[in-house]
Amino acid sequence: MRQNTGFILWLTGMSGAGKSTLSRALQAKLDGVRPVELLDGDEVRTWLSRGLGFSREDREENVRRIGNVALLLARHGVGVIVAAISPYRGSRDEVRRMAAAKGVPFLEVFIQASLDALIARDVKGLYKKALAGEIPHFTGVSDPYEAPESPEAVVRSDAEPVDAGLERVLEMLRKRELLPSAAAA
Numbered sequence: 753m754r755q756n757t758g759f760i761l762w763l764t765g766m767s768g769a770g771k772s773t774l775s776r777a778l779q780a781k782l783d784g785v786r787p788v789e790l791l792d793g794d795e796v797r798t799w800l801s802r803g804l805g806f807s808r809e810d811r812e813e814n815v816r817r818i819g820n821v822a823l824l825l826a827r828h829g830v831g832v833i834v835a836a837i838s839p840y841r842g843s844r845d846e847v848r849r850m851a852a853a854k855g856v857p858f859l860e861v862f863i864q865a866s867l868d869a870l871i872a873r874d875v876k877g878l879y880k881k882a883l884a885g886e887i888p889h890f891t892g893v894s895d896p897y898e899a900p901e902s903p904e905a906v907v908r909s910d911a912e913p914v915d916a917g918l919e920r921v922l923e924m925l926r927k928r929e930l931l932p933s934a935a936a937a
């Protein structure tokens with residue numbers, strides 16, 4: 753197993769799609785099995801990206817900062833899970849290129865759910881506000897989300913239970929020998 757190989761597992765998707773839920777479940781599975789760290793957009797915005805807003809420029813800067821920290825960690829053998837909307841394909845591809853240049857595996861996971869499902873779910877009540885015009889530039893409502901064109905994995909959080917998506921991502925890591933085959937079953 754390439755247990756000394758770090759990687760970046762990049763979860764992208766709209767607000768409420770299930771990035772945090774899946775990333776925490778993944779972290780729990782990997783913890784104690786291999787070095788792992790989680791960078792969640794919501795949380796990163798309280799320190800590394802404090803002060804950044806949601807303009808295209810600020811989102812791109814946020815993704816660039818997260819990507820750089822993820823790469824630093826991954827180069828030292830950490831399996832880094834990123835959970836960030838990261839709505840622009842170009843920004844995600846930029847991190848992918850940076851990772852490739854350093855020989856770090858970059859695995860993009862699209863956490864997909866229909867806008868209708870997200871509005872019905874509305875975990876944080878943000879869609880209600882965004883639809884009422886109270887949150888400008890809200891992803892999927894009044895701001896773009898560019899879906900990945902060829903992600904390494906897709907999780908349909910509106911059509912499959914958390915455990916199914918979790919297992920698919922774990923299996924992808926096992927196949928790439930980034931997780932031992934017996935672990936995290």
Ligand SMILES: Nc1ncnc2c1ncn2[C@@H]1O[C@H](COP(=O)(O)OS(=O)(=O)O)[C@@H](OP(=O)(O)O)[C@H]1O
Pocket residue numbers: 766767768772792793794797806810811812814815835836837838839876878887888889890891895
């Ligand atoms: N305008 C707008 N659009 C989208 N999301 C918004 C917005 N304003 C605040 N929020 C909250 O910020 C969280 C997303 O932060 P990210 O750092 O992941 O966003 S980004 O990658 O820079 O686009 C996001 O968290 P998640 O719901 O966990 O995705 C929201 O809670």
Ligand SMILES: Nc1ncnc2c1ncn2[C@@H]1O[C@H](COP(=O)(O)OP(=O)(O)O)[C@@H](O)[C@H]1O
Pocket residue numbers: 765766767768769770771772773774835873875908909910912913914915917
């Ligand atoms: N298959 C699934 N994968 C992930 N989350 C799911 C799934 N099905 C339902 N959910 C629910 O959707 C919500 C997603 O919220 P969250 O993980 O905070 O999303 P995000 O981090 O993308 O904003 C949670 O309440 C979670 O329980």
